[in-house]
Amino acid sequence: MESDYLKRIGALIRDARKHRGWTQAQLAEELSTSQSAVNRIERGHQNISLEMIARIGEALDSPIVQLGAGPTHLRVTGPTTLSGSIEVKTSKNAGVALLCASLLNRGRTVLRRVARIEEVNRLLEVLQSIGVQTRWLNDAGDLEIIPPAQLDLGAIDAAAARRTRSVIMFLGPLMHREGSFLLPYAGGCDLGKRTVEPHLTALRPFGLEVVATDGHYRASVHEDVSPARPIVLTERGDTVTENALMAAALHDGTTVIRNASSNYMVQDLCFYLDKLGVKIDGVGTTTLTVIGRPDIDVDVDYAPSEDPIEAMSLLAAAIVTGSQITVRRVPIEFLEIELALLEEMGFRYDRSPEYAAANGQTRLVDITTQRSNLTAPLDKIHPMPFPGLNIDNLPFFAVIAATAQGSTMLHDWVYENRAIYLTELTRLGAKVQLLDPHRVMIEGPTHWSGTEIVCPPALRPAVVILLAMLASKGTSVLRSVYVIDRGYEDLAERLNQLGAQIETFRDARGEI
Ligand SMILES: CC(=O)N[C@H]1[C@@H](OP(=O)(O)OP(=O)(O)OC[C@H]2O[C@@H](n3ccc(=O)[nH]c3=O)[C@H](O)[C@@H]2O)O[C@H](CO)[C@@H](O)[C@@H]1O
Numbered sequence: 457m458e459s460d461y462l463k464r465i466g467a468l469i470r471d472a473r474k475h476r477g478w479t480q481a482q483l484a485e486e487l488s489t490s491q492s493a494v495n496r497i498e499r500g501h502q503n504i505s506l507e508m509i510a511r512i513g514e515a516l517d518s519p520i521v522q523l524g525a526g527p528t529h530l531r532v533t534g535p536t537t538l539s540g541s542i543e544v545k546t547s548k549n550a551g552v553a554l555l556c557a558s559l560l561n562r563g564r565t566v567l568r569r570v571a572r573i574e575e576v577n578r579l580l581e582v583l584q585s586i587g588v589q590t591r592w593l594n595d596a597g598d599l600e601i602i603p604p605a606q607l608d609l610g611a612i613d614a615a616a617a618r619r620t621r622s623v624i625m626f627l628g629p630l631m632h633r634e635g636s637f638l639l640p641y642a643g644g645c646d647l648g649k650r651t652v653e654p655h656l657t658a659l660r661p662f663g664l665e666v667v668a669t670d671g672h673y674r675a676s677v678h679e680d681v682s683p684a685r686p687i688v689l690t691e692r693g694d695t696v697t698e699n700a701l702m703a704a705a706l707h708d709g710t711t712v713i714r715n716a717s718s719n720y721m722v723q724d725l726c727f728y729l730d731k732l733g734v735k736i737d738g739v740g741t742t743t744l745t746v747i748g749r750p751d752i753d754v755d756v757d758y759a760p761s762e763d764p765i766e767a768m769s770l771l772a773a774a775i776v777t778g779s780q781i782t783v784r785r786v787p788i789e790f791l792e793i794e795l796a797l798l799e800e801m802g803f804r805y806d807r808s809p810e811y812a813a814a815n816g817q818t819r820l821v822d823i824t825t826q827r828s829n830l831t832a833p834l835d836k837i838h839p840m841p842f843p844g845l846n847i848d849n850l851p852f853f854a855v856i857a858a859t860a861q862g863s864t865m866l867h868d869w870v871y872e873n874r875a876i877y878l879t880e881l882t883r884l885g886a887k888v889q890l891l892d893p894h895r896v897m898i899e900g901p902t903h904w905s906g907t908e909i910v911c912p913p914a915l916r917p918a919v920v921i922l923l924a925m926l927a928s929k930g931t932s933v934l935r936s937v938y939v940i941d942r943g944y945e946d947l948a949e950r951l952n953q954l955g956a957q958i959e960t961f962r963d964a965r966g967e968i
Pocket residue numbers: 549550552621622649650651690691692693694695696721841847848870871
């Protein structure tokens with residue numbers, strides 16, 4: 457079925473290219489990819505995302521390929537009451553870390569139930585462009601990754617790389633494969649300045665030097681340098697810990713990483729590395745001791761765990777719409793503080809006994825929400841590195857606080873911009889006052905009323921607006937939802953299965 461569809465798309469692209477009089481190499485250059493990737497696409501031998509189709513359409517200025525592409529928008533009819541049950545997908549953040557980590561392994565990696573989200577698609581495009589074979593094995597999202605003997609970094613799909621921040625996690629694995637290389641600057645949510653300096657500090661003891669020039673990180677590796685002392689991270693960041701772990705995995709010796717993040721995606725990475733034969737002590741703590749293996753060549757199969765941020769999003773959907781739903785496969789240990797705080801605010805729910813995730817490690821529960829009357833918490837809500845309230849879950853408390861009686865202060869000390877985007881909720885009737893770029897005061901409850909909003913360039917605030925739209929009276933339009941698709945698989949469709957009325961649409965050609 458899928459290959460049929462890919463072949464038809466491939467044929468359309470080939471015809472449009474020929475119509476333009478271009479060679480595959482010319483189109484490849486325009487797309488910052490390799491001629492062989494274009495050849496694979498045209499023959500229907502490569503998965504291709506809507507994003508990529510849109511980029512090809514733009515490059516070829518082709519009405520055929522542009523048809524149906526362009527930004528996607530959502531039309532929401534509310535207010536909605538949800539019912540039924542929904543399963544949490546595996547996490548974006550473990551998914552992207554594991555895709556990068558698969559570069560450590562010369563053998564075949566199979567990742568189970570990977571969320572089919574745009575962030576993963578971008579990384580797959582990057583991996584394919586440098587010669588890695590990747591293939592979805594089935595509709596369940598099982599993904600096969602086979603690296604080549606030699607990577608073709610010169611052919612890297614720079615446009616795809618720049619759309620994700622995760623490409624920064626290529627540094628750890630690549631420094632063992634290449635003496636020197638170029639990586640495009642990392643993108644991701646626009647949350648203000650996000651430094652990469654902690655990554656460079658963490659990797660320097662392994663001999664990595666990086667100079668940032670004209671849109672690229674220029675990396676070179678001094679092979680005679682190796683960590684003489686424990687590596688002390690200057691901040692307990694998730695991706696920086698993952699980079700240090702990946703560098704340590706192929707390092708012939710023992711590395712100690714202190715002030716490590718013990719967050720969910722880091723744990724998933726540790727469990728995967730264990731399957732590669734890398735021994736890690738201290739998983740779930742802030743000191744990780746890694747016994748690396750200089751050559752890893754094994755066929756592995758790993759099932760990353762469920763996404764605590766998606767679980768929180770679904771609980772917030774139930775709370776803001778006053779609905780009873782069952783959220784299945786909630787990774788409870790990464791949501792305990794959020795739930796404790798919600799309980800304090802008056803949220804009532806039932807939880808099933810714990811059971812193990814497919815990785816055999818992460819503890820899951822099913823949560824059934826009850827209609828609850830919430831009141832504002834006495835203290836401000838602020839995030840902390842795990843085991844604190846998750847930084848990415850903080851925005852959901854904005855929409856929850858807006859349904860609660862009283863004033864709630866949210867303090868996002870982490871990001872420069874993210875709290876500012878929450879003020880968009882005022883357009884749907886919430887009282888959200890920006891006290892400074894990091895703090896908002898929210899006064900509830902809210903009489904939500906529908907309107908049209910363009911997604912802010914940040915995933916979680918965009919989802920928060922969508923959830924408020926479910927509760928809003930009348931029709932709302934949420935424009936340009938790529939940012940949501942970066943991190944959620946079919947969110948609108950899955951909410952519809954719970955009874956939401958969300959229609960996905962694109963602008964007709966010629967309209968703005
Ligand atoms: C792909 C991925 O996994 N992305 C997650 C990862 O991004 P990532 O690891 O890239 O997060 P950043 O490096 O951007 O760190 C987030 C912010 O926290 C600050 N900071 C972090 C830790 C600390 O101890 N002190 C400190 O100041 C950083 O300076 C930065 O401003 O972690 C973020 C914070 O959990 C999450 O929002 C992202 O979803």
